[in-house]
Amino acid sequence: MSRIFMILFLLLSSSFGAIRHFSLYKKNGSILSNRLLVIGGIHGNEPGAYFAPSVLVTHYKITKGSLWVIPNLNFDSDVTNSRGLYGDMNRKFAYIKKNDKDFKIVRDIKKIITNPKVDLILNLHDGHGFYREAWENKTFNPQAWGQACIIDQDSVKSKKFGNLKEIATKVANQLNNHLMKKYHLFHIKNTQTRLKDKAMRLSLTYYAINQNKPAFAIETSKNIKPLYKKVFYQLRAIEGFMKQMGIEYTRDFKLTPKSVKKVLANYGTATINNNTITSLNDVRRYLKYFPLKRRKNQIKGKDPLLALVKRRGHFDIMVGNILLSSLSPDYKKQEKCLETLPMRIDGKKYNAKIASIVDVKGSFSTRANSKYRINVIGFSKRNVYNENAIKIRKKDINKYYSMDYNKSQFRIEIYKKKTYCGMVVVNFKN
Ligand SMILES: [Zn+2]
Incomplete structure (x- = not known):
C-alpha cells in the first residue's frame, strides 16, 4: 500500500511541480571558518544573478571557510528567461500553497537557509535603473533597485554578522573602488521591510532574517549591458562579502571585465x-x-x-x-x-x-x-x-x-x- 502511495506521490509531484530543481554546490576549504550561502536565479530574467554563481561553481576554489552555491534556484524560469514561470518566487516565502509549482523548491531552500552551518546568505538580482537616495530622474531614483546592497533592516539578532548595515557599507565601499563608470556607484538600500514594505515581507531575505540569519540581496543594474559587466559586479560583491567573512579562495582567472567575458564565452x-x-x-x-x-x-x-x-x-x-x-x-x-x-x-x-x-x-x-x-x-x-x-x-x-x-x-x-x-x-x- 505504502509503495503505491509513493508512486502516486511521485507521479503527482512530477506533474504538478517545477520540471527542474535547483542544485547545491558545496565548496569547502581545508581550513575551517565561516560559511556563505549564495543563491542565484530566483528571477529568471536576471541573468547576471545566475551566471555569476555559475562562474563561482566552475572557476573558484575555496581554501579557507566554506561557500555553498545555488546558481539556479528558479531553473525553469532561468531557461525560459521569465521572471517567474509559475509566479514571482520571491513572494512565496511567507506563505505558499501546497499545490504551487514552486512549493518543493521553496520548501527545500528554506531548509538550507535555516541550516545552522550557514552563517550568511546572499540572494542575487539584476534590478532596474540605479538606486539613489534622492530622485534624479526616471533611471536614478529611490524606487530603482540597480547597483545596491539591499537590507531589510539595519541589524539582525545573530551571533555573527548581525550588523547588516555596517557589513553592507564595507562591501559597497570596496566595490566603489573599481567601477567601470562613475554612475555604476553602489549604495545601501534599506527597505525597512517590517515597517514599510509589505511586498518584501514575502521575500527570501526577509524569511531569512526572521530566522535570525544575516541576509542581503545584491542588485546589479539591468541597465548595465552586456551580461559580463553585470557578472563582473556580482562577483566583486560576492568576493567583498567573502572578505568580510574571512573566507579565502583562489580563482583561475583575473577578475577584470575582459576576462569575465572570456570565461562566460566558454560553454x-x-x-x-x-x-x-x-x-x-x-x-x-x-x-x-x-x-x-x-x-x-x-x-x-x-x-x-x-x-x-x-x-x-x-x-x-x-x-x-x-x-x-x-x-x-x-x-x-x-x-x-x-x-x-x-x-x-x-x-x-x-x-x-x-x-x-x-x-x-x-x-x-x-x-x-x-x-x-x-x-x-x-x-x-x-x-x-x-x-x-x-x-x-x-x-x-x-x-x-x-x-x-x-x-x-x-x-x-x-x-x-x-x-x-x-x-x-x-x-x-x-
Ligand atoms: Zn530580482
Missing part, C-alpha cells in the same frame, strides 16, 4: 543520454536529425546552467537564458551497445570512447564489429550503406553537415540494426 561540451556529444562553443544554431529520446533526455556538461528544453517539435540546448542550439530530434530506439569505437586515426589505432570528441589531422576510418552500421553524417558513397572501414578525409564530407560553424566537427553515428548505439565526433584540426 564546454554537452553530453546527452551518455551516448551523444556536441561541443557548445561555435555550435550551429540548428542541428538536424539529432538522435534523441522522446522523453527523459539527460544533458550533462561543466556549466550548472546547462539544460535541454523541450519545445514544440524540437529541443533547445540552453545555458541559462542563452539559446545555443536547437535540435530537431530523430527518435530511434536507443541502447548503449558498446563502450568504445575502434578507429584508425591518421594511420594509428585508436579506441574512441562513445560520446567523445577526437582530433583528426588527415583521415580516419572506423573499425567496428560487423554487427554495427556506421553512418558518418555528411559523407556518402554510391551503393555503400555501412560506412565502416572507409578512409575518410575532411574533403570527402559535405561541410554543410558540420556541427560547428568552423566546419571541422562531424558526427559518426553507430547503429545496431535500427537501434542507435551512440556517437563519436571527429574534429579536423586543419
Whole structure:
C-alpha cells in the first residue's frame, strides 16, 4: 500500500511541480571558518544573478571557510528567461500553497537557509535603473533597485554578522573602488521591510532574517549591458562579502571585465543520454536529425546552467537564458551497445570512447564489429550503406553537415540494426 502511495506521490509531484530543481554546490576549504550561502536565479530574467554563481561553481576554489552555491534556484524560469514561470518566487516565502509549482523548491531552500552551518546568505538580482537616495530622474531614483546592497533592516539578532548595515557599507565601499563608470556607484538600500514594505515581507531575505540569519540581496543594474559587466559586479560583491567573512579562495582567472567575458564565452561540451556529444562553443544554431529520446533526455556538461528544453517539435540546448542550439530530434530506439569505437586515426589505432570528441589531422576510418552500421553524417558513397572501414578525409564530407560553424566537427553515428548505439565526433584540426 505504502509503495503505491509513493508512486502516486511521485507521479503527482512530477506533474504538478517545477520540471527542474535547483542544485547545491558545496565548496569547502581545508581550513575551517565561516560559511556563505549564495543563491542565484530566483528571477529568471536576471541573468547576471545566475551566471555569476555559475562562474563561482566552475572557476573558484575555496581554501579557507566554506561557500555553498545555488546558481539556479528558479531553473525553469532561468531557461525560459521569465521572471517567474509559475509566479514571482520571491513572494512565496511567507506563505505558499501546497499545490504551487514552486512549493518543493521553496520548501527545500528554506531548509538550507535555516541550516545552522550557514552563517550568511546572499540572494542575487539584476534590478532596474540605479538606486539613489534622492530622485534624479526616471533611471536614478529611490524606487530603482540597480547597483545596491539591499537590507531589510539595519541589524539582525545573530551571533555573527548581525550588523547588516555596517557589513553592507564595507562591501559597497570596496566595490566603489573599481567601477567601470562613475554612475555604476553602489549604495545601501534599506527597505525597512517590517515597517514599510509589505511586498518584501514575502521575500527570501526577509524569511531569512526572521530566522535570525544575516541576509542581503545584491542588485546589479539591468541597465548595465552586456551580461559580463553585470557578472563582473556580482562577483566583486560576492568576493567583498567573502572578505568580510574571512573566507579565502583562489580563482583561475583575473577578475577584470575582459576576462569575465572570456570565461562566460566558454560553454564546454554537452553530453546527452551518455551516448551523444556536441561541443557548445561555435555550435550551429540548428542541428538536424539529432538522435534523441522522446522523453527523459539527460544533458550533462561543466556549466550548472546547462539544460535541454523541450519545445514544440524540437529541443533547445540552453545555458541559462542563452539559446545555443536547437535540435530537431530523430527518435530511434536507443541502447548503449558498446563502450568504445575502434578507429584508425591518421594511420594509428585508436579506441574512441562513445560520446567523445577526437582530433583528426588527415583521415580516419572506423573499425567496428560487423554487427554495427556506421553512418558518418555528411559523407556518402554510391551503393555503400555501412560506412565502416572507409578512409575518410575532411574533403570527402559535405561541410554543410558540420556541427560547428568552423566546419571541422562531424558526427559518426553507430547503429545496431535500427537501434542507435551512440556517437563519436571527429574534429579536423586543419
Ligand atoms: Zn530580482
